[in-house]
Amino acid sequence: MKYFFLFITGFLFFHSTIAQDNLSHDGPVIFDYGYTWDISDPGLIIDSNQVFNIVFDVYSIPDDASQVNPAINTLARFLNMHVRAGVKKENISLVAVFHNTAGINIMDNEYYQSKKGVDNPNIELIQKLEAEGVKFYLCGQTMNARKLDREHILTEVKVALSAMTAITKYVSEGYTLIKF
Numbered sequence: 648m649k650y651f652f653l654f655i656t657g658f659l660f661f662h663s664t665i666a667q668d669n670l671s672h673d674g675p676v677i678f679d680y681g682y683t684w685d686i687s688d689p690g691l692i693i694d695s696n697q698v699f700n701i702v703f704d705v706y707s708i709p710d711d712a713s714q715v716n717p718a719i720n721t722l723a724r725f726l727n728m729h730v731r732a733g734v735k736k737e738n739i740s741l742v743a744v745f746h747n748t749a750g751i752n753i754m755d756n757e758y759y760q761s762k763k764g765v766d767n768p769n770i771e772l773i774q775k776l777e778a779e780g781v782k783f784y785l786c787g788q789t790m791n792a793r794k795l796d797r798e799h800i801l802t803e804v805k806v807a808l809s810a811m812t813a814i815t816k817y818v819s820e821g822y823t824l825i826k827f
Contacts, residue, residue, distance in 0.1 A: 681723025
């Protein structure tokens, strides 16, 4: 019985140690979104002085209108993951350009509810990201083609002539493009 108890204790300790390696982390920049995992002994080492300038091309939405758009959550993941890995927050510049069906994600609650029947789950995350310096743009062509009422666009979002214009501007300034 004594050995059985030691075996069980050892197994539980070993199992809990393994489980902790697989725990996701909240923050350190954006909390309640953008959970990440630590990667022990990565094969690609990131220099803590690395500069990341990324423009995210956001053009699709989740099937469930009550869910945060995974592309917006990825902005939080990018910030959290790289700051947790030692990159200086001031070395990360993120831009999100919304077009196509994703235009609805940057509308206020009143407008979103009128079209989707639920609260806009993206508002809080967009506000948190904008407070950390993330820039948001809506394609003006999408705004007009999809009849998105400019009066209901979130205040954190600016209207661009087009998604192509905004993306090209940032890519020409050295930003890397990530598509969603």
